[in-house]
Amino acid sequence: MKKIFFAFLVLGSLQSLANTDSLFIRKIYDEALVQGKCYENLRTLCKNIGARITGSAEAKMAIKWGHDLLQSYGFDNVYLQEIKVPHWERGNPEAGWIMNEAGELSKLNILALGGSVSTEGLLEGEIILVQTVEDLEKIGLENIKGKIVFFNEPFDQAQINTFKAYGACVDQRWIGASKAVFFEAKAVIIRSMAQSTDEHAHTGSMHYEEGVTKIPAAAISTVDADKIVEWLKNGKVFLKMEMDCRFFPDEISYNVIAEMTGHEDDDIITFGGHLDSWDAGEGAHDDGAGIVHSIEAIRILNKLNYFNNHTLRCVLFMNEENGNFGGKYYAEIASENKEKHICAIESDRGGFLPIGFDIQGTPEQVEMVQQFRNLLFDFELYKFEPGYSGVDIRPLLQHYPEMVQLGMVINSQEYFDYHHAETDVFESVNRRELELGSAAMAAMIYLMDKTL
Amino acid sequence: MKKIFFAFLVLGSLQSLANTDSLFIRKIYDEALVQGKCYENLRTLCKNIGARITGSAEAKMAIKWGHDLLQSYGFDNVYLQEIKVPHWERGNPEAGWIMNEAGELSKLNILALGGSVSTEGLLEGEIILVQTVEDLEKIGLENIKGKIVFFNEPFDQAQINTFKAYGACVDQRWIGASKAVFFEAKAVIIRSMAQSTDEHAHTGSMHYEEGVTKIPAAAISTVDADKIVEWLKNGKVFLKMEMDCRFFPDEISYNVIAEMTGHEDDDIITFGGHLDSWDAGEGAHDDGAGIVHSIEAIRILNKLNYFNNHTLRCVLFMNEENGNFGGKYYAEIASENKEKHICAIESDRGGFLPIGFDIQGTPEQVEMVQQFRNLLFDFELYKFEPGYSGVDIRPLLQHYPEMVQLGMVINSQEYFDYHHAETDVFESVNRRELELGSAAMAAMIYLMDKTL
Numbered sequence: 001m002k003k004i005f006f007a008f009l010v011l012g013s014l015q016s017l018a019n020t021d022s023l024f025i026r027k028i029y030d031e032a033l034v035q036g037k038c039y040e041n042l043r044t045l046c047k048n049i050g051a052r053i054t055g056s057a058e059a060k061m062a063i064k065w066g067h068d069l070l071q072s073y074g075f076d077n078v079y080l081q082e083i084k085v086p087h088w089e090r091g092n093p094e095a096g097w098i099m100n101e102a103g104e105l106s107k108l109n110i111l112a113l114g115g116s117v118s119t120e121g122l123l124e125g126e127i128i129l130v131q132t133v134e135d136l137e138k139i140g141l142e143n144i145k146g147k148i149v150f151f152n153e154p155f156d157q158a159q160i161n162t163f164k165a166y167g168a169c170v171d172q173r174w175i176g177a178s179k180a181v182f183f184e185a186k187a188v189i190i191r192s193m194a195q196s197t198d199e200h201a202h203t204g205s206m207h208y209e210e211g212v213t214k215i216p217a218a219a220i221s222t223v224d225a226d227k228i229v230e231w232l233k234n235g236k237v238f239l240k241m242e243m244d245c246r247f248f249p250d251e252i253s254y255n256v257i258a259e260m261t262g263h264e265d266d267d268i269i270t271f272g273g274h275l276d277s278w279d280a281g282e283g284a285h286d287d288g289a290g291i292v293h294s295i296e297a298i299r300i301l302n303k304l305n306y307f308n309n310h311t312l313r314c315v316l317f318m319n320e321e322n323g324n325f326g327g328k329y330y331a332e333i334a335s336e337n338k339e340k341h342i343c344a345i346e347s348d349r350g351g352f353l354p355i356g357f358d359i360q361g362t363p364e365q366v367e368m369v370q371q372f373r374n375l376l377f378d379f380e381l382y383k384f385e386p387g388y389s390g391v392d393i394r395p396l397l398q399h400y401p402e403m404v405q406l407g408m409v410i411n412s413q414e415y416f417d418y419h420h421a422e423t424d425v426f427e428s429v430n431r432r433e434l435e436l437g438s439a440a441m442a443a444m445i446y447l448m449d450k451t452l
Numbered sequence: 453m454k455k456i457f458f459a460f461l462v463l464g465s466l467q468s469l470a471n472t473d474s475l476f477i478r479k480i481y482d483e484a485l486v487q488g489k490c491y492e493n494l495r496t497l498c499k500n501i502g503a504r505i506t507g508s509a510e511a512k513m514a515i516k517w518g519h520d521l522l523q524s525y526g527f528d529n530v531y532l533q534e535i536k537v538p539h540w541e542r543g544n545p546e547a548g549w550i551m552n553e554a555g556e557l558s559k560l561n562i563l564a565l566g567g568s569v570s571t572e573g574l575l576e577g578e579i580i581l582v583q584t585v586e587d588l589e590k591i592g593l594e595n596i597k598g599k600i601v602f603f604n605e606p607f608d609q610a611q612i613n614t615f616k617a618y619g620a621c622v623d624q625r626w627i628g629a630s631k632a633v634f635f636e637a638k639a640v641i642i643r644s645m646a647q648s649t650d651e652h653a654h655t656g657s658m659h660y661e662e663g664v665t666k667i668p669a670a671a672i673s674t675v676d677a678d679k680i681v682e683w684l685k686n687g688k689v690f691l692k693m694e695m696d697c698r699f700f701p702d703e704i705s706y707n708v709i710a711e712m713t714g715h716e717d718d719d720i721i722t723f724g725g726h727l728d729s730w731d732a733g734e735g736a737h738d739d740g741a742g743i744v745h746s747i748e749a750i751r752i753l754n755k756l757n758y759f760n761n762h763t764l765r766c767v768l769f770m771n772e773e774n775g776n777f778g779g780k781y782y783a784e785i786a787s788e789n790k791e792k793h794i795c796a797i798e799s800d801r802g803g804f805l806p807i808g809f810d811i812q813g814t815p816e817q818v819e820m821v822q823q824f825r826n827l828l829f830d831f832e833l834y835k836f837e838p839g840y841s842g843v844d845i846r847p848l849l850q851h852y853p854e855m856v857q858l859g860m861v862i863n864s865q866e867y868f869d870y871h872h873a874e875t876d877v878f879e880s881v882n883r884r885e886l887e888l889g890s891a892a893m894a895a896m897i898y899l900m901d902k903t904l
Binding site: 433 | 486609830863865866869884
């Protein structure tokens with residue numbers, strides 16, 4: 001009898017805890033959807049600052065904007081964390097043309113890949129089509145030498161999750177130039193890492209492997225890529241292009257941080273996105289959305305007077321796109337300062353409909369997060385599977401292998417129509433979907449803070 | 453021992469059945485995403501035909517388009533089902549202005565509600581704000597008499613599912629005029645049934661209750677609605693408007709039908725959307741998407757040589773928007789012909805990301821559909837809850853109360869930015885999300901055909 005009574009008590013108190021959680025999460029959503037600030041914050045970031053590649057004047061303005069905005073919400077602690085970052089600039093807009101043997105000429109939509117060297121004036125050469133990086137070997141030195149390699153691996157449309165399609169062919173962008181140089185290519189152009197066939201070039205980072213000759217590398221639009229393939233059926237195709245890009249010495253920059261100090265201990269839950277973007281478009285989905293998600297999440301928890309157990313730390317990371325030095329320094333400084341990191345959450349998959357969280361952790365940690373399923377189902381969050389967290393927070397795992405990390409999962413279908421392209425502007429973000437992302441992040445921070 | 457052996461056999465065959473299903477569904481998705489036709493079909497419907505309100509020349513062209521397209525795919529049976537429909541026309545574009553006592557004047561974005569009478573020339577009057585239909589009583593005859601009632605009930609932004617927000621205030625559009633006339637209003641204007649604050653008027657159907665005086669009714673944009681509220685704070689606001697709309701005699705129209713005859717019996721699984729649209733925009737999401745989802749679903753099943761047990765019937769319903777006579781006749785003719793209807797599936801919630809199916813049926817039928825959850829989870833379909841099926845297929849239930857009905861559930865966040873407005877154009881639809889909708893419908897038809 002006693003036992004049964006006790007069981008009732010426990011069940012009752014678990015039930016009432018679940019009710020408390022449920023009510024609080026509903027309040028989070030009400031605040032985000034009815035009184036939300038994230039959409040107007042994103043408008044300001046996109047329209048008053050714009051694209052903000054690491055080292056640019058816009059990146060500096062974005063740091064000031066983030067700092068001032070977080071300060072205006074009245075947190076315990078708002079500060080800049082000094083880091084060292086690379087500084088690459090596109091310079092003059094690129095120009096490119098293709099020509100065939102019949103004398104036809106067509107202008108290309110072209111963007112240098114981030115980190116590429118310039119062409120040092122006009123570069124000319126014959127194009128050799130190499131479908132994938134793996135095909136270099138097959139086509140061979142004798143056919144590639146002195147030519148411009150054209151990597152043309154498209155997205156696999158059959159993939160349901162478009163990040164998987166991206167991951168399967170992004171090597172052409174990242175290491176294409178380093179591999180092609182062994183076959184004495186003079187430059188590389190790649191098919192844009194885009195989901196659709198359209199006229200926009202999509203940039204993104206590339207790198208040169210240690211010691212290789214640095215040859216220019218650029219992305220062309222998928223429409224232009226298809227055109228080259230067509231032209232090649234009728235004979236040789238030649239390219240002329242000019243790119244003005246260059247590196248400057250590393251410089252000082254900052255992660256922007258705001259905290260709500262923990263009431264129970266000094267364990268830290270980090271959440272954030274990245275403040276830098278590529279220099280095409282306005283960095284609205286990548287990752288203006290993650291920035292305003294994170295700022296809004298901490299604003300909401302503060303506004304609702306949430307009495308947090310652990311320290312909640314909102315981080316606007318700098319330099320995710322070309323080096324990830326914001327994330328790396330953040331982890332190193334944390335370790336040096338002997339901070340206690342128990343959890344990190346990242347939003348870096350756009351401002352579309354949030355559908356869940358990928359969980360990077362042990363099976364027990366995965367199970368812990370999956371217990372929130374029922375609480376979050378009514379808010380259309382249902383995907384809680386083992387997976388990848390995020391580029392910015394990932395370096396923490398080196399120092400804190402026992403922490404749990406979460407990556408917000410967001411409807412991925414449209415993401416690669418905008419990613420790293422001039423199309424990634426404020427107007428491509430829907431207000432409600434953005435607000436739901438903020439609420440999802442705030443709800444998850446709340447649940448992790450209560451549970452860990 | 454035997455029992456155990458038998459159990460293994462059964463488990464084994466269940467397992468292999470599940471594998472067969474899983475492989476076939478993967479093929480459906482491959483066809484939709486890699487060789488899909490629905491996006492280009494939607495482009496043709498939107499750009500070559502355009503908005504297609506019942507009775508219009510465009511509606512007639514849409515019938516021909518649907519019939520010819522289905523015939524080109526080589527089905528057993530493609531035919532037109534004759535029905536009788538109402539015929540209402542907007543006539544000349546509406547014009548409307550507000551004026552205040554200070555002599556300020558502002559042009560309105562205004563659309564007559566579908567089914568409204570005209571203003572018979574320029575109509576003028578003082579505006580009286582009545583927030584909701586329920587408030588008429590509170591404000592009373594003495595304040596309303598001779599004035600133009602302005603219903604201004606906004607969407608509840610806190611609702612996660614925007615269809616619920618819509619449902620909660622759509623009465624102002626549907627019966628606002630009929631209720632206001634009892635308080636001797638001379639006309640009504642309503643706040644557009646829109647999720648966001650923007651400059652577009654959203655039309656939609658209204659009706660006059662039997663015997664009431666018919667007064668003109670129009671929707672104004674949410675921006676204009678907010679402006680009137682602001683102006684009313686400083687004194688009286690007057691409206692001038694002109695609407696040219698009128699009814700013509702009922703006329704003959706058609707549902708368009710294509711069938712794959714059942715190999716096992718003559719039970720029928722119906723699936724479809726509606727071919728008519730409102731006359732603003734291009735009816736891309738509402739319901740061009742449902743039309744091309746349905747056409748693509750039957751094309752895919754046919755292309756994959758699916759050996760269907762029951763008759764699969766794709767129906768492009770006419771006249772959902774203002775009368776639903778396509779759906780009503782379809783059900784009546786089915787009953788008269790003693791057809792055997794076991795299931796119906798509708799897509800009429802836009803071309804955004806599909807997330808599941810609402811199930812209208814008994815608890816056993818709900819459970820039957822929910823068993824598909826695991827099979828469909830990898831395709832990001834997870835919501836299988838009791839709910840509403842669709843306007844077009846609903847009348848079948850009167851005659852076939854034991855059938856199961858499904859309504860495809862689609863991410864609702866953006867829907868009411870486009871619904872019944874000039875913004876509902878082809879460009880607002882994402883190719884991949886549309887294709888996923890087609891695949892989801894085909895997969896569900898397949899599963900129901902195998903299971904029922």
